[in-house]
Amino acid sequence: MLEFRTQGFNGYNVKYSPFFDSRIAVAASANFGLVGNGRLYILGLTDRGIVPEKWFDTQDSLYDTAWSEAHENQILAASGDGSIKLFDISLDQYPIQSWSEHAREVFSVHWNLITKDTFLSSSWDGTIKIWSPEQPASLTTLPTHSCTYSAQFSPHAPSVLSAVSSDSHLRIFDLRTPASASNHLTLSIPIHAPPKARPGIAPPIGIPPSEALTHDWNKYRDTIIATAGVDRTIRTFDIRMAGHGPVAVLPGHEYAVRRITWSPHLPDVLLSASYDMTCRVWTDGTAMGHGGGTNGEDPMAYGGGKELGRMGRHTEFVTGVDWCLFGAEGWCASCGWDERILVWDVRAVMGQ
Amino acid sequence: MTSAQSRLTSVMGHLNPDTGGRARLLQKNPDDIVITLAVRTPLTKARKGGLKDTPIDDLLIALLTQVRERLNLDPALVEDVCVGNVLGDGQAYVARSAVLAAGFPIDTATSVANRFCSSGLLAIQTIAGQILAGSIDIGLAVGAESMSTTPDAGAPKMCEKIVNHPIAPQNQMPMGHTSEEVANQFSISRGAMDQFAAESYQKAEKAQKAGWFDDEIVPVTVALKDPNTGEVEQVVVSKDDGIRYGVTAESLGKIRAAFPQWNPSHTTGGNASQITDGAAAVLLMKRSRAQELGQPIVGKFAGSTVVGLEPRVMGIGPTYAIPKLLGKASLTKDDVDVFELNEAFASMGVYCVDKLALDKGKSLIFQLGNLSKEDADSLLAGQVAQLKAHSGIVVQDVVRDAIQLWEALDLQEGVVGSAWNASGGTSRP
Numbered sequence: 001m002l003e004f005r006t007q008g009f010n011g012y013n014v015k016y017s018p019f020f021d022s023r024i025a026v027a028a029s030a031n032f033g034l035v036g037n038g039r040l041y042i043l044g045l046t047d048r049g050i051v052p053e054k055w056f057d058t059q060d061s062l063y064d065t066a067w068s069e070a071h072e073n074q075i076l077a078a079s080g081d082g083s084i085k086l087f088d089i090s091l092d093q094y095p096i097q098s099w100s101e102h103a104r105e106v107f108s109v110h111w112n113l114i115t116k117d118t119f120l121s122s123s124w125d126g127t128i129k130i131w132s133p134e135q136p137a138s139l140t141t142l143p144t145h146s147c148t149y150s151a152q153f154s155p156h157a158p159s160v161l162s163a164v165s166s167d168s169h170l171r172i173f174d175l176r177t178p179a180s181a182s183n184h185l186t187l188s189i190p191i192h193a194p195p196k197a198r199p200g201i202a203p204p205i206g207i208p209p210s211e212a213l214t215h216d217w218n219k220y221r222d223t224i225i226a227t228a229g230v231d232r233t234i235r236t237f238d239i240r241m242a243g244h245g246p247v248a249v250l251p252g253h254e255y256a257v258r259r260i261t262w263s264p265h266l267p268d269v270l271l272s273a274s275y276d277m278t279c280r281v282w283t284d285g286t287a288m289g290h291g292g293g294t295n296g297e298d299p300m301a302y303g304g305g306k307e308l309g310r311m312g313r314h315t316e317f318v319t320g321v322d323w324c325l326f327g328a329e330g331w332c333a334s335c336g337w338d339e340r341i342l343v344w345d346v347r348a349v350m351g352q
Numbered sequence: 353m354t355s356a357q358s359r360l361t362s363v364m365g366h367l368n369p370d371t372g373g374r375a376r377l378l379q380k381n382p383d384d385i386v387i388t389l390a391v392r393t394p395l396t397k398a399r400k401g402g403l404k405d406t407p408i409d410d411l412l413i414a415l416l417t418q419v420r421e422r423l424n425l426d427p428a429l430v431e432d433v434c435v436g437n438v439l440g441d442g443q444a445y446v447a448r449s450a451v452l453a454a455g456f457p458i459d460t461a462t463s464v465a466n467r468f469c470s471s472g473l474l475a476i477q478t479i480a481g482q483i484l485a486g487s488i489d490i491g492l493a494v495g496a497e498s499m500s501t502t503p504d505a506g507a508p509k510m511c512e513k514i515v516n517h518p519i520a521p522q523n524q525m526p527m528g529h530t531s532e533e534v535a536n537q538f539s540i541s542r543g544a545m546d547q548f549a550a551e552s553y554q555k556a557e558k559a560q561k562a563g564w565f566d567d568e569i570v571p572v573t574v575a576l577k578d579p580n581t582g583e584v585e586q587v588v589v590s591k592d593d594g595i596r597y598g599v600t601a602e603s604l605g606k607i608r609a610a611f612p613q614w615n616p617s618h619t620t621g622g623n624a625s626q627i628t629d630g631a632a633a634v635l636l637m638k639r640s641r642a643q644e645l646g647q648p649i650v651g652k653f654a655g656s657t658v659v660g661l662e663p664r665v666m667g668i669g670p671t672y673a674i675p676k677l678l679g680k681a682s683l684t685k686d687d688v689d690v691f692e693l694n695e696a697f698a699s700m701g702v703y704c705v706d707k708l709a710l711d712k713g714k715s716l717i718f719q720l721g722n723l724s725k726e727d728a729d730s731l732l733a734g735q736v737a738q739l740k741a742h743s744g745i746v747v748q749d750v751v752r753d754a755i756q757l758w759e760a761l762d763l764q765e766g767v768v769g770s771a772w773n774a775s776g777g778t779s780r781p
Contacts, residue, residue, distance in 0.1 A: 035356035
């Protein structure tokens with residue numbers, strides 16, 4: 001396990017470069033992101049451990065970052081002042097572009113993985129905005145009407161994007177649909193709705209809505225999305241059967257889940273980071289050999305998924321986790337409010 | 353709140369999500385029963401107002417036609433109409449026929465509901481219950497009363513067993529008598545009643561002048577007979593006519609007692625509500641259905657309850673029903689932003705506000721004129737408009753028999769609950 005201290009700055013998210021297996025970026029904020037500056041760290045993974053290659057300071061807190069998919073030196077940062085900044089890591093100090101349209105904190109940024117020429121942002125102001133790095137103003141604004149902690153382009157279809165919000169809904173937008181009154185919204189799935197009742201099985205437990213904080217598209221199954229948030233529960237949904245409730249329900253975290261991310265290598269495995277100071281690795285129960293077993297006796301569990309292991313080395317809220325795309329399957333990086341970046345091998349904690 | 357404070361509150365919310373009754377009530381679930389349309393006719397004075405020559409069937413047709421035109425839906429999607437009504441002759445015949453005559457297709461069924469003053473509320477409860485049970489998807493709850501054409505003639509002759517029962521014959525008491533009973537038993541002074549009534553008039557005056565009722569009232573075209581010439585002409589009735597302007601406690605103090613035969617004779621024409629004609633309707637469906645159909649969501653039905661009490665003091669029902677409903681919803685009085693007590697008689701209003709220790713700043717107490725009478729539903733439509741003006745939780749009640757608990761989320765959406773207080777019978781007006 002490798003470690004780096006972001007002295008004076010509490011981590012909010014960590015991202016591996018899509019171009020280099022030895023480079024990660026961390027969005028961090030002074031004073032737990034409540035007030036004060038932000039700092040975007042560019043870190044190198046070397047045989048001498050993790051070394052800072054560069055950092056950029058910002059006026060306000062940073063809550064998310066996303067590497068450009070088109071240019072290996074460019075990276076976005078989502079700021080608490082409502083701005084989105086594009087940095088070039090071959091340059092010093094200042095962003096090469098800054099966009100200020102959001103009225104409140106920007107909580108997520110995400111690059112279009114297919115066309116690579118657009119990115120999106122989501123904000124506390126209840127909107128998602130789509131941008132081109134070449135354009136000074138946003139291309140499209142999609143309302144969600146509630147604080148949107150997480151938005152992503154589909155990794156499978158360039159015009160499809162998704163978002164989860166504090167209103168406990170997963171929304172799917174398709175930019176190919178006409179820009180009518182629905183604002184490209186094609187699906188709105190209540191995350192808290194229980195799994196569909198089936199004859200002969202005790203009806204699932206209904207729970208109240210709660211803020212959704214994170215979600216991720218499965219990298220292999222193009223209709224599967226995982227969500228998680230304040231209710232401490234990870235769920236997967238198949239957007240072909242939006243009305244059927246979750247496909248899998250994975251309870252276990254003891255506090256809100258701040259980040260989840262599907263494995264780039266295995267279609268059933270995902271990683272979570274939580275306010276309970278752990279990162280956990282899960283199977284959603286769809287892989288061969290995992291069927292039948294559920295997560296202990298938890299009555300909420302559904303779909304046969306279970307926790308495969310956990311990493312408990314963080315000493316504060318864990319806010320970000322990301323898989324390494326390259327090399328041996330299973331390396332990942334996590335960050336948290338303990339001012340630490342940990343780079344570790346998921347395989348080492350599985351089965352523990 | 354500063355940015356840092358709101359960020360801290362947000363993170364704290366992630367750790368300790370608010371799961372109290374108010375938070376639960378404010379949540380939006382696909383299975384919520386929501387109101388997508390709420391309209392009423394003007395409420396006019398019985399025997400004098402614009403609806404005095406409109407019998408119940410014409411009144412229903414006038415309202416239901418407006419509803420059908422404002423639905424923004426295929427009327428065939430309305431599966432059931434429940435009409436709350438107390439006094440209409442042959443109400444089931446009239447209601448079913450009026451629904452058809454107003455242009456609804458034969459598939460749209462009809463029933464009637466009667467729980468005296470809270471019949472309109474019972475209609476809402478009936479439709480909401482049917483939707484919850486999965487019997488129907490979309491239903492219309494109506495309350496309508498024509499006090500002019502079918503006045504309350506009091507209780508019929510009842511059998512020996514009732515007459516000799518210690519409590520049952522109380523239902524034969526005229527309503528005014530029950531008001532005096534409350535004033536007597538709880539020592540409500542004439543001055544307090546006049547003060548309460550005057551404030552109600554003043555609030556209603558303010559509301560009417562500010563146009564708060566405009567959104568909920570649909571003008572209706574009805575026949576009106578000139579009392580002098582006997583000529584009948586078609587008129588458009590578009591405004592409540594029972595709200596007197598410039599009323600003060602002093603001016604009400606000069607009015608003589610309406611019921612000198614019953615001690616303490618504090619009730620007057622000024623601190624009791626008028627007898628009224630009018631009708632109202634609300635369209636109910638699940639939130640998921642409303643979203644599918646692109647309907648505006650103006651309120652949410654959050655729950656209801658009923659409780660009985662001695663008919664002799666039926667007007668103080670809210671003091672039983674409000675705590676019961678708040679208990680069911682895990683709410684406290686402080687979770688509620690607005691209580692609306694709608695008094696039939698000021699004696700009961702004064703008692704309820706005192707007994708429940710309601711903050712007068714929160715109580716919106718209107719004397720709309722329908723207060724005495726049975727179409728409590730009209731209050732409901734009124735409430736939705738009120739919610740638009742006052743965000744927050746609203747409890748409304750019709751002091752005679754019915755109580756409603758309302759709750760508003762924001763300017764776009766309200767949550768509505770209704771508590772029902774069946775007085776265990778009722779009395780004559």
